[in-house]
Amino acid sequence: MSDNSVLIVGSVALDTVETPHGKVERALGGAAVYSSVAASFFTPVRVVGVVGEDFPKEHLDFLASRKIDTKGIQTIPGGKTFHWAGSYEGDMNQANTKLTELNVFQSFSPELPQDYRTSKYVFLANIDPELQLKVLDQVPDAKLVACDTMNFWISSKKDSLLEVLKRVDIVFINDAEVRQLTGIVNITRAASEIHKLGPKYVVVKKGEHGAVMYCGESICFAAASYPLTEVADPTGAGDSFAGGFMGYLASTGEVSDMNIRNAVIYGSTLASYNVQDFSLGMFKRLTKDQINQRYNEFRQIVHFEPMA
Numbered sequence: 001m002s003d004n005s006v007l008i009v010g011s012v013a014l015d016t017v018e019t020p021h022g023k024v025e026r027a028l029g030g031a032a033v034y035s036s037v038a039a040s041f042f043t044p045v046r047v048v049g050v051v052g053e054d055f056p057k058e059h060l061d062f063l064a065s066r067k068i069d070t071k072g073i074q075t076i077p078g079g080k081t082f083h084w085a086g087s088y089e090g091d092m093n094q095a096n097t098k099l100t101e102l103n104v105f106q107s108f109s110p111e112l113p114q115d116y117r118t119s120k121y122v123f124l125a126n127i128d129p130e131l132q133l134k135v136l137d138q139v140p141d142a143k144l145v146a147c148d149t150m151n152f153w154i155s156s157k158k159d160s161l162l163e164v165l166k167r168v169d170i171v172f173i174n175d176a177e178v179r180q181l182t183g184i185v186n187i188t189r190a191a192s193e194i195h196k197l198g199p200k201y202v203v204v205k206k207g208e209h210g211a212v213m214y215c216g217e218s219i220c221f222a223a224a225s226y227p228l229t230e231v232a233d234p235t236g237a238g239d240s241f242a243g244g245f246m247g248y249l250a251s252t253g254e255v256s257d258m259n260i261r262n263a264v265i266y267g268s269t270l271a272s273y274n275v276q277d278f279s280l281g282m283f284k285r286l287t288k289d290q291i292n293q294r295y296n297e298f299r300q301i302v303h304f305e306p307m308a
Contacts, residue, residue, distance in 0.1 A: 003120055005044040005069075006250045008036045008243070009110050009135050010125025010148075012049035012073060016085035016099070017278060019092060021232045027279035028059045030082065031125035031148070034236035037283045038270040039123075039247030040066040041291055046116045048072035048135075050108045052079035062284070072113055079104040092234050093207045112138045121250040123242060124168070126150050129160040136167050144255050146170035148242055154180050166198040169255075172242050174205045192217040201260060203245075205238050213264055221261045223302050226272035226294065233278040237271045240283075244270030265302070269295045 015029030036047045045068045053075060063070050082105035086095040110131055120143040124132040132147055139145070145168045153161050154177060161181075165171060171194065175187055184190035191202045191214035202214040208231075210224040245267035252259055269291055276282045 003118075004250045004253055005046055005119060006039045006121045006123060006243075006246050007046045007048070007112075007116055007119035007139065007142075008032050008039065008123045008125060008246075009048040009072075009131075010035065010123075010127055010239075011082055011105055012047075012051050012055070013082040013084055013105075014055070015235060015279065016083070017233055017235050018087040019233050019278075020089065021230075022278065024233075024278045026083065028062070029084065029235060029279060031127075031236075031239045033063070033280070034239035034274065035123060035125055035243030035246070036063065036068050037066055037280055038240040038243030038267075038274070039250070040068050041244070041270070041286070041288055042247035042251040042266075043067075045069065045247070046072055046113075046119060048110050048112060048116065050074045050076060050082075050104050052076055052081040052104045054079075055081045062280075072116060076104045081105075086235075088234060091208070092231055095235070110135050110138075120144070121246060122146070123246045124148065124164070125239060125242070126153075129153050129157050129164045132164045133160060133167075136164070144169050144246075144249065146172065146242065146246055148172045148238070149177065151177055151180055162197060165194065168199055170201045170203060171199045172203050172205060172238065172245075174207070174238070178202075178204055187212070188214065188217075188219065203264070205241065207234075207237075211241065211264055211268060213260070215257070220257060221264055223264050223268055223298070225268060226298055226301075228272060228276065231275045234275050235279075237275050240274040241267040241271040243267075265298050266291070266295055269298055 010032030011030040013030035014026040032049045036045045080103040083101040085099035122142045122145045124147040126148045178190045182190040182193045204212045213221040245263040248263045248266040
């Protein structure tokens with residue numbers, strides 16, 4: 001696989017999701033899946049995760065059909081796949097978790113295939129920061145590393161998370177988590193503190209309000225979310241954003257401030273498509289032409305020229 005492939009490590013799951021627009025049961029999901037499929041629109045992907053014997057072969061076949069190398073997904077004989085069940089109501093900005101069955105994911109310990117260890121672009125999806133550190137030890141030559149995290153790890157594994165942040169270039173984190181991690185209410189000041197911990201870029205996800213990227217002590221780019229008239233299922237939106245972001249950067253091989261701004265818009269574009277259907281439904285029929293069309297519309301929305 002070429003040097004512009006993206007290595008993605010995270011959860012592979014079967015999700016049961018209910019929203020005002022319908023319900024799916026044990027549908028394909030997981031952070032590694034959403035981010036891998038989003039990235040695959042731009043570049044080849046290597047994915048690492050774990051599933052049980054109950055994981056449908058058709059899901060692995062689908063991933064393999066999308067330039068995603070799945071040999072890093074381990075199948076545990078007799079085991080059951082990670083299963084999450086949740087619902088969304090109202091503005092659907094917050095999931096209500098009804099059931100979390102970790103199953104084989106509980107003992108997940110990522111061991112990278114040998115050829116994965118030369119990966120230059122790495123995304124550590126939302127997993128235990130101790131596992132993220134284990135992955136980092138296996139990719140010593142990575143050019144660009146990004147990570148995601150969540151409130152649970154901030155409260156339960158903060159010391160390990162701080163070690164991860166010392167070693168990554170980009171962190172994806174939502175506004176509530178920024179405040180939780182730093183104890184600072186003001187997002188700009190809080191993001192500046194996270195920058196001092198290690199990451200060059202702090203990308204704050206704000207749900208339907210878009211994303212803000214901080215470089216040092218200031219905002220270096222902000223983009224609203226793409227305006228949609230209807231959202232079917234928000235599950236995986238943040239992972240799709242991160243996958244699109246990393247896939248685009250890897251495909252260009254250019255890590256500059258301007259190109260990272262383009263990556264934010266491409267990430268937001270992928271996230272906007274993802275939420276228009278349940279599970280991976282929209283991604284299964286999405287084309288690169290549609291992505292580029294919405295990307296161009298997005299650029300027009302966020303473009304600003306001062307008055308003469």
